Amino acid sequence: MKLFKKFTVTALTAVIAVTASFAGIAAAADTLKGKITINGSTALLPLTLQAAKEFQKLHPKVKIAASGKGSVTGPQAVKKGIADIGACDWDASMDVPGFKAFDGQVANKVAVIPFATIVNKNVGVENLTTEQLAGIFSGKITNWKEVGGSDANIVVITRSFGSGTRVNYQAKALGGGDIVKKEKNYKETGSSGDMKTAVATTPNAIGYIDLVYVSGSDIKAVKHNGVAATTDNVINGSYKIWAYGYYMTKGQPTGATKEFIEYVQSKKFQNGSLKKLKFIPIAAMKG
């Protein structure tokens, strides 16, 4: 009995200690100045990490912990109080197809992310229109010859539901069109890296990816409605498949969080490191 009591006390202490340390991470930002936790989109993670490194040099007493998992985890973590900033590839304070708005959250624009339609190098098609893309991804067009290519079945590769890249691609490149679910030549991948590998190794494959990932000779980006996927075309407004990256916060940001977001939005960072990482400064966009 004595032993059991001892065990109970120890176990409870352990549980309390663990809970406290988890709660501490979340609570620290509310009470203590100088601790920022960032969670969410993997697409924005390189930008966040670079900004954190520079910001900490300026303010050595601020501690920043950043991790990436998937766009929707950003606003979710903010909602649960796990993170101060939720990085998200869409404005999560508004409804998007498949996801309801996160009430009470403020979307802070931090970057412009361009996306590109990519095909395997064996595909001869150079240009696809919105209708053609919508047809391909909804499963109505299944052969490359229907869009001016050779006689071969189209292999559609897509991201899983909830990916920020998918949300934006569906809205901007497919004109809100559906993506087919149950087909023979259809495959889902879990990350941008998997998407690139899958399109590169599968003949006749089509997919979509952040423009910064487009490199190498196994894949090529196709034009959208006759416009090439380049940062210049995004800035001059002719290439439409891009989206703002957002830092979601619970209400208006305060304290160190506010300072950090302002640093990321500052001219110095936007025109310096952000550009180097192949994102586009938000100031470059007119809309």
Add this chain to the structure above:
Amino acid sequence: MGAPVQSLASQSPKKAEHSNINEKRHRRHLLGNRLSRYYFFFSILALCFVLALVIIFIGKTALLLFGDVSPAEFFLSFNWTPEEEAFGAAAFIVNTLTLTALTLLIAVPISVGMAVLCAEIAPKWMKSFIRPVLDLLVGIPSIVYGYLGLTVLLPFLRRISGEGLGDGVLAAALVLALMVLPTICRISDDAILAVPRKFRDAAYALGSTRLQVIMRVVLPAAKRGIISAIILGMTRAVGETMAVVMVIGNTPQLAKSLFTPSSVLTSNIVMQISNVEFDSNWNYALHMMAFLLLLISFVLILVIRVIGRKREDA
């Protein structure tokens, strides 16, 4: 205990001092023993406590699903369209069973054959080469197998089948078979080695050929060990995620052919769990699928224990 020491002390002071030291040392040992007993006991309890918490947490979250979705829909419907509130997991369950069966169909004959080769036939130098290599293969992370599957196996399957994609249960089964092969082989190998020498001698003495000895005497005698090896391989095949996710196609539909892109319980969980809202039926459904996997492994482990006990009795 005090009394004899006292009487000794009256006889010879030197001896008494000596036994006093001995007694102290003895007490220290007793204390140490008792403390370590508490420590081990506590470790076991802590482990059970954490495991129970895991099971309770997963189970509790999982069961929330049945507030909105009927168990019949979850287990019997083939329609998994969570964004439209359709949570039929039957396709994943059937695919998981199909994939496991196919994996074992490929892996078992090869690995048991290799085990026989290792234990009965191969010369010593070959054994000392095969065994370490197999042990090494167990240590390769599954994602590496998956990547090889994606970049080497899939293009190969595409070429020989003429399919556009090549993803499906066959690709997954081939990758998994390669992964469980060393496990099944090494444990079967041990089971065969454990068959007493005299069985073989007796069979040879009766004029059996080597093939007859292996097929009629050694394998039946090692049967239980081989079966538990197969089940161990099966638990690995059922729970394996990363390698499968890369080659199965991740489409929630029933695998009607070997090359239909489809999805199993593990791959569907890993693809979706990070993209769903915390308090949604979708999240609960994924937890239910995890709970189901837990139950499957639990049943398989129970089967191993039962077989193991029977072997001890025999």
